[in-house]
Amino acid sequence: MIERLELRRLIEKALRRSRIVGLIGPRQSGKTTLAHAFLSPDSPSYFDLEDPVSLQRLAEPKTELSSLKGLVVIDEVQRTPELFPVLRVLADRKPLPARFLILGSASPELLRQSSESLAGRLEIIEISGFSLAEVGAASLQKHWIRGGFPLSFLADSDADSAAWRKQFVQTFLERDLPGFGFRISPATMFRFWKMLAHYHGQTWNAAEIGSAMGADAKSVRHYLDILTSLFMIRQLQPWHENLGKRQVKAPKIYFRDSGIFHHVLGANSEADVLSHPKSGASWEGYAIEQAIQHYQPDEAYFWAVHSGAELDLLLFKNGKRLGIECKRQDAPKLTPSMKTAFEDLKLDSLTVLYPGTQSYTLATDIRVQPIASLAE
Numbered sequence: 001m002i003e004r005l006e007l008r009r010l011i012e013k014a015l016r017r018s019r020i021v022g023l024i025g026p027r028q029s030g031k032t033t034l035a036h037a038f039l040s041p042d043s044p045s046y047f048d049l050e051d052p053v054s055l056q057r058l059a060e061p062k063t064e065l066s067s068l069k070g071l072v073v074i075d076e077v078q079r080t081p082e083l084f085p086v087l088r089v090l091a092d093r094k095p096l097p098a099r100f101l102i103l104g105s106a107s108p109e110l111l112r113q114s115s116e117s118l119a120g121r122l123e124i125i126e127i128s129g130f131s132l133a134e135v136g137a138a139s140l141q142k143h144w145i146r147g148g149f150p151l152s153f154l155a156d157s158d159a160d161s162a163a164w165r166k167q168f169v170q171t172f173l174e175r176d177l178p179g180f181g182f183r184i185s186p187a188t189m190f191r192f193w194k195m196l197a198h199y200h201g202q203t204w205n206a207a208e209i210g211s212a213m214g215a216d217a218k219s220v221r222h223y224l225d226i227l228t229s230l231f232m233i234r235q236l237q238p239w240h241e242n243l244g245k246r247q248v249k250a251p252k253i254y255f256r257d258s259g260i261f262h263h264v265l266g267a268n269s270e271a272d273v274l275s276h277p278k279s280g281a282s283w284e285g286y287a288i289e290q291a292i293q294h295y296q297p298d299e300a301y302f303w304a305v306h307s308g309a310e311l312d313l314l315l316f317k318n319g320k321r322l323g324i325e326c327k328r329q330d331a332p333k334l335t336p337s338m339k340t341a342f343e344d345l346k347l348d349s350l351t352v353l354y355p356g357t358q359s360y361t362l363a364t365d366i367r368v369q370p371i372a373s374l375a376e
Contacts (some may be wrong), residue, residue, distance in 0.1 A: 002130060002134055002135065002150070002154075004030065004034060004130075004134055006133070006134075007034060007125075007127060008034065008037055010125055011023065011034065011038065011101070011125060014123045014125060015038075015071070015099055015101065017123070018099075018121070018122070018123035019091040019096060019099055019100070019121050020087060020091050020099070020100045020101075020102060020118055020121050020122045020123070021099070021100070021101050021102070021122075021123050021124075021125065022077075022102050022103075022104060022122055022123065022124045022125065023035065023101060023102070023103045023104070023125050023127060024103075024104050024105075024106070024107065024124055024125070024126050024127070025105070025126060025127040025128055025231060026105060026128065026129075026149075026230065026231035026232065026256075026257075027105045027172070027176060028129075028149050028150070028151060028168060029127055029128055029129045029148075029149060029150070029231075030127065030129065030130075030150050031075070031103045031105075031127060032048075032075055032103065033150075034127070035073050035075060035101060035103055038071060038073065038101060039071050039073045039101075043073075044068070045068045045070065045071060045072045045073065045098075046072075046073045046075075047072075047073065047074045047075065048075040048076065049074065049075060049076040049077060049079045049080050050075070050076050050079070055080070058080065058083070061082075061083055061086045062086050062089065062090070065086065065087075065090055065098075066090060068097075068098050069097045069098050070098060070099075071098070071099055071100075071101060072098050072099070072100050072101070073100075073101045073102075073103070074100065074101075074102045074103065075103045076103060076104070076105065077102040077103060077104050078104045078105060078106045078180070079179070084117040084118060085117050087100060087102070087117070087118060087121075088117045088118055088121060091118070091121045092121075105176075105230070105231075106180060106229055106230060107228070107229045107230070107231065128148060128231070128256065128257070128289075128293065129147060129148025129149040129150060129152075129153070129257060130143070130148040130149075130150060130153055131148065131290065131293045131294070132290045132293075132294075132371075132372075132374050132375045133293070133294065133374060133375050133376075135148075135153065135375075136375055137372035137373075137375040137376075139153075140371065140372055140375070141270070143258075144258050144273075144282075144283065144286050145158070145258070145259070145262065145269075145270050145273055146158070146161045146165075146258075146259045147165070147257040147258045147259020147260055147261075147262070148257055148258075148259070149164075149165070149168065149257060149259060149260075151164050152164050152165050152168070152259050153259075158268070158269050158270065159268075161259070162263065162268035162269070165259055165260060165262075165263040166263060168260070169190070169193075169260065169263060169264070170186075172230075172232075173186035173189055173190055174186050176230070177189065177226070177230075180230070182226055184223070184226070189223060189226075191213065192209070192213060192220065192223045193227065193232075193264055194264055195209055195212060195213065196209070196224070196227070196233065196253060196255075196264075197255070197261060197264045197265050197278070198278070199253045200253060200254055200255055200261060200278060200281050200282070200285055201252065201253075201254060201281040201284050201285055202252065202253065202281075203248060203250040203251070203252055203253075203304075204224070204235070204250045204251050204252070204253050205250070206220050206221050206224075224253075231256055232255065232256060232257075232260065233253060233254070233255060233256060234253075234254045234255075234256045234289070235251040235252075235253060236251055236252045236253075236254060236288070236300065236301065236302050236313075237251050237301055237302075238250065238251065238252075238301060238302060238303065238304065239301035239302070239303045239314050239345075241303070241344060241345055243305070243344055245305045245306075245307065245344075246305060246306040246307070247303070247304065247305050247306070248303075248304040248305065248306065248310075252302050254285040254288060254289065255285060256289055257289075258282055258285065258286040258289070261282060261285065262282065265278060265282075280328050283326070283328045283355070284312065284326045284328065287326035287353045287371055288312060288313055288324070288326055290371065290374050291313055291315075291324045291326075291353065291374065292313070292315075294374040295315050295317055295322065296317075297315035297316055297317045297322070298316045298317055298318070299315070299316040300313060300314070300315050300316075301313075301314045302314065303341060303345060308337065309336070309337045309340035309341055309344070310337060310341065311323050311324075311325065311337075311341040311345065311350075312324055312325050312326050313325075313326075314345060314347075320348040320349075321345060321346060321347045321348050322347065322348060322349055322350075322351070323341060323342065323345065323347040323349065323350035323351070324350075324351055324352075324353060325338060325350065325351070325352045325353070326352075326353050326354075326371075327352055327353070327354045328354065328355060329354055330354075330356060331354075331356065331368075332352045332354050332362075332368050333362070334362040334363055334366065338350060338352070338362070338366060339363075342363075342365075342366060347365070348365065349365045349366075349367070350365065350366045350367070351367055351368075351369050352366070352367070352368045352369065353369055353370075353371045353374075354368060354369075354370065354371065355370070355371060356368075356370055357370050357372070358370070359373070
């Protein structure tokens with residue numbers, strides 16, 4: 001059992017200041033376990049909308065919920081979007097007898113009803129699987145290979161972890177997608193997902209993928225947006241600086257969980273991953289995801305110009321510009337691309353993450369740092 005103390009503190013603070021807190025993240029990422037730390041699943045104030053009993057109890061939602069006091073938890077809230085207007089009414093009561101913790105497996109953009117009905121009342125906390133900080137630096141290699149989904153990371157063996165990820169992907173395609181109202185055949189979506197694996201760490205090209213699949217660009221864009229809204233894919237958007245240079249305008253595509261990425265690649269063991277042609281891209285994507293989780297930026301982008309200079313990650317945090325480069329090298333050196341990015345983007349600092357163990361300085365405000373330091 002891994003205690004997610006920082007997440008629990010974030011939820012506690014949010015519940016003190018907000019009437020409704022939304023804990024949003026992919027299925028099986030640990031949302032329900034976190035909710036159980038605040039309220040027992042046996043409590044009359046706990047509702048799991050995958051449970052027929054809870055659904056029956058909420059047949060008349062305003063009547064059922066209005067009498068409850070303290071904390072009320074509603075799990076898998078996206079399955080009953082008609083609850084959102086009721087929650088708005090209940091959250092506006094004065095004095096306020098209850099606060100609501102709602103759990104969802106879809107992004108706020110997909111849960112459009114929540115943003116419309118609960119504007120100004122809902123505070124969102126987005127979670128993923130275990131972060132490197134949660135599992136510890138000693139588990140870095142295992143975390144990269146298996147990913148952060150709790151049951152994958154905590155499996156007794158690599159074979160058990162691979163079997164769990166296989167079952168997760170199958171359930172996602174055959175049950176979760178239809179449950180969200182997406183009418184796409186599992187075979188088509190898995191084929192798209194496998195093709196997308198070869199674009200991991202690269203800029204998106206809808207026409208190229210559409211041509212390979214025999215589909216139009218609009219269809220493959222729709223598929224990409226579905227996987228993004230369900231937290232499987234991160235579309236890292238490009239940052240545009242006023243430089244008079246031709247800058248890349250398409251997003252970069254990353255699998256958000258390295259373990260799922262390895263499963264889709266068919267690399268089910270550490271040896272498979274290390275020998276795979278996409279091993280370097282996998283490590284880069286893993287480092288980017290861990291950096292975002294570590295820094296918790298206000299905004300995150302990548303930057304690239306057609307002349308060749310680029311920056312893996314541009315983070316805006318508390319008014320500062322932080323640059324992140326991810327290098328799977330023994331001893332990264334200062335490159336012309338780093339100097340260009342530092343100067344053109346007016347960075348406050350540039351950190352180069354690598355798999356080594358020593359920190360060292362490359363130039364003023366440009367420093368190499370072990371990725372394991374993100375566990376501190």
